[in-house]
Amino acid sequence: MSGSEFGLIQSYFSIPGQSLLAQQDHPDIIQGIGDDCAILSPPADQHLLVSIDTLISGVHFPAQTSPQAVAHKALAVNLSDLAAMGAKPAWFTLALTLPDNNQNWLELFSQSLFKLASEYQIPLIGGDTTRGDLAVTIQIAGYVPPDSALKRSGAQAGDIIALTGALGAAAIGLDIALEQNRAHYQCLSQTRKKAAQLALNYPCPRIREGMIIRQYAHSALDISDGLLADLGHILSASEVGADVFLEYLPLSETLACLKPEQQWEKALTGGDDYELCFTLSEDKWQALKHAYPHFTAIGHITKSRKLRCLTADGKLFELQNRGYNHFD
Amino acid sequence: MSGSEFGLIQSYFSIPGQSLLAQQDHPDIIQGIGDDCAILSPPADQHLLVSIDTLISGVHFPAQTSPQAVAHKALAVNLSDLAAMGAKPAWFTLALTLPDNNQNWLELFSQSLFKLASEYQIPLIGGDTTRGDLAVTIQIAGYVPPDSALKRSGAQAGDIIALTGALGAAAIGLDIALEQNRAHYQCLSQTRKKAAQLALNYPCPRIREGMIIRQYAHSALDISDGLLADLGHILSASEVGADVFLEYLPLSETLACLKPEQQWEKALTGGDDYELCFTLSEDKWQALKHAYPHFTAIGHITKSRKLRCLTADGKLFELQNRGYNHFD
Numbered sequence: 001m002s003g004s005e006f007g008l009i010q011s012y013f014s015i016p017g018q019s020l021l022a023q024q025d026h027p028d029i030i031q032g033i034g035d036d037c038a039i040l041s042p043p044a045d046q047h048l049l050v051s052i053d054t055l056i057s058g059v060h061f062p063a064q065t066s067p068q069a070v071a072h073k074a075l076a077v078n079l080s081d082l083a084a085m086g087a088k089p090a091w092f093t094l095a096l097t098l099p100d101n102n103q104n105w106l107e108l109f110s111q112s113l114f115k116l117a118s119e120y121q122i123p124l125i126g127g128d129t130t131r132g133d134l135a136v137t138i139q140i141a142g143y144v145p146p147d148s149a150l151k152r153s154g155a156q157a158g159d160i161i162a163l164t165g166a167l168g169a170a171a172i173g174l175d176i177a178l179e180q181n182r183a184h185y186q187c188l189s190q191t192r193k194k195a196a197q198l199a200l201n202y203p204c205p206r207i208r209e210g211m212i213i214r215q216y217a218h219s220a221l222d223i224s225d226g227l228l229a230d231l232g233h234i235l236s237a238s239e240v241g242a243d244v245f246l247e248y249l250p251l252s253e254t255l256a257c258l259k260p261e262q263q264w265e266k267a268l269t270g271g272d273d274y275e276l277c278f279t280l281s282e283d284k285w286q287a288l289k290h291a292y293p294h295f296t297a298i299g300h301i302t303k304s305r306k307l308r309c310l311t312a313d314g315k316l317f318e319l320q321n322r323g324y325n326h327f328d
Numbered sequence: 329m330s331g332s333e334f335g336l337i338q339s340y341f342s343i344p345g346q347s348l349l350a351q352q353d354h355p356d357i358i359q360g361i362g363d364d365c366a367i368l369s370p371p372a373d374q375h376l377l378v379s380i381d382t383l384i385s386g387v388h389f390p391a392q393t394s395p396q397a398v399a400h401k402a403l404a405v406n407l408s409d410l411a412a413m414g415a416k417p418a419w420f421t422l423a424l425t426l427p428d429n430n431q432n433w434l435e436l437f438s439q440s441l442f443k444l445a446s447e448y449q450i451p452l453i454g455g456d457t458t459r460g461d462l463a464v465t466i467q468i469a470g471y472v473p474p475d476s477a478l479k480r481s482g483a484q485a486g487d488i489i490a491l492t493g494a495l496g497a498a499a500i501g502l503d504i505a506l507e508q509n510r511a512h513y514q515c516l517s518q519t520r521k522k523a524a525q526l527a528l529n530y531p532c533p534r535i536r537e538g539m540i541i542r543q544y545a546h547s548a549l550d551i552s553d554g555l556l557a558d559l560g561h562i563l564s565a566s567e568v569g570a571d572v573f574l575e576y577l578p579l580s581e582t583l584a585c586l587k588p589e590q591q592w593e594k595a596l597t598g599g600d601d602y603e604l605c606f607t608l609s610e611d612k613w614q615a616l617k618h619a620y621p622h623f624t625a626i627g628h629i630t631k632s633r634k635l636r637c638l639t640a641d642g643k644l645f646e647l648q649n650r651g652y653n654h655f656d
Binding site: 030031034035036037038039040041042044047048049050051052053054055056058059060081082084085087093094095097125126127128130131132133135137139141142144146149151152153221222237 | 358359362363364365366367368369370372375376377378379380381382383384386387388409410412413415421422423425453454455456458459460461463465467469470472474477479480481549550565
């Protein structure tokens with residue numbers, strides 16, 4: 001890393017990082033930014049979970065997205081990967097590719113990044129700044145007690161399938177940002193439109209929920225590409241099927257202008273919601289629901305190896321599109 | 329991560345990874361690719377070192393660089409960050425941005441990546457594939473015994489400054505790749521030209537050397553942006569200066585066509601060599617040199633806070649350019 005790059009990182013990313021790096025809060029971080037590597041001492045009684053995700057301008061977010069939203073989303077989607085496995089955030093590194101050295105953009109980006117990082121008490125421990133089209137790669141790490149990480153592969157026939165929140169708002173936010181399907185959203189108030197755009201740009205990683213669910217669930221993941229596409233990963237990793245009941249889907253209020261079939265389609269295939277989808281036994285579901293009533297059961301795991309979406313009168317619901325895919 | 333992306337990673341990156349992931353060799357890796365996060369159990373008696381580096385097509389390597397060279401270099405520069413601190417490689421994650429789903433490119437890229445990974449016994453434990461201009465981000469992790477990582481900040485006045493290998497070949501390789509300064513290289517044989525291009529595209533991370541030097545040195549880093557630019561980081565982190573003697577610089581044979589001043593300039597400012605630069609006491613230098621005679625002393629650390637390059641007759645050598653910088 002060369003002189004002014006290093007200065008760039010130091011000025012925008014190192015100082016707020018230091019304030020987050022109070023030794024009493026993070027005894028696992030021996031040294032953060034400033035050398036060839038960060039030096040860590042992960043607790044011996046925990047497993048370390050790591051994940052890496054890249055967000056590209058024009059692919060993962062519209063090109064006009066604000067620096068604050070880009071920063072929030074880049075960290076939030078990585079936190080969401082930790083949440084999906086029930087981990088507590090530990091630290092992250094940032095590889096930032098920028099078309100130019102725009103001081104104002106960097107200031108807004110770094111403020112937003114550290115705001116979210118501070119909320120989840122996760123320090124930035126290293127980074128790289130390069131020149132090119134805007135792209136943000138974050139590698140995140142978290143801790144779980146040994147053998148307690150939630151995996152995709154643990155679903156069992158008979159499990160309840162449940163969700164942490166409502167679906168569809170981020171997909172509406174994307175339509176609005178891209179000015180698509182305008183006619184559909186004429187009934188939406190400005191407040192609801194704003195809420196949809198916030199859902200797209202400022203997803204809330206379900207860290208606390210993941211750490212609770214970890215004690216109950218057989219399997220889990222986060223919904224980044226749409227419920228059906230992501231639930232499909234649980235099904236294939238666990239070698240099972242699922243019946244999802246449309247009438248139970250927790251629909252975002254931003255979907256209210258759409259016809260029922262369109263609402264279901266958005267909820268089933270819309271990406272970027274970052275809710276958790278998890279499966280657990282009927283008994284555990286009753287216990288979890290009693291303690292945390294805000295989760296929603298939407299169906300159950302079957303032996304069939306098929307993923308079926310069923311209407312209230314038991315009919316199969318057929319979809320046009322099953323989820324977002326960069327390389328289709 | 330969506331369906332076919334996942335398939336893409338599975339087909340090119342997961343299978344060779346699995347063969348690397350023999351449990352007896354990597355008891356610290358509980359689960360690699362295939363879930364939201366990888367699950368690790370770092371040894372309790374080691375510190376964990378992490379670093380992240382991005383390589384962008386047209387910035388860090390010429391756009392026509394082969395997929396094999398891109399893969400090698402992306403992993404090698406990250407391994408070099410571990411080498412700089414004396415760490416043993418542990419694992420890495422890959423965030424790959426590709427303009428299209430080019431099967432042939434991916435096959436060549438992944439083969440080369442796993443060839444180098446296998447050489448250093450470092451498994452790939454997670455990844456992300458996105459669409460965009462070609463960029464490769466690798467996050468790497470390694471282990472060192474507690475409190476033994478080599479830092480930039482440990483140099484002391486009186487220390488010998490030493491290098492692991494020769495300088496300048498990669499800079500000549502870049503000139504050749506970009507067809508710059510052609511007239512300078514007319515005396516170079518085709519074999520030497522080839523060697524210069526190999527130095528640029530296939531740097532050798534000094535992992536073994538770093539683990540040896542760790543037992544002797546006060547400070548170290550790897551030379552990615554040119555000796556002077558990188559040595560400058562040691563000086564500023566350690567609050568010291570340095571005298572570098574041009575006559576002692578280990579010059580690559582590919583520099584032979586150039587005038588002496590041009591050779592020194594290339595050796596001092598050419599990037600991409602990925603040799604280690606380290607400082608150690610005179611006593612330790614004598615011991616290290618006795619055991620490993622292939623390192624070269626090039627100068628010493630001073631109290632002055634100045635970095636001076638001196639000719640054999642004690643004159644100051646002034647440079648046009650002090651190193652590579654993405655944001656200058």
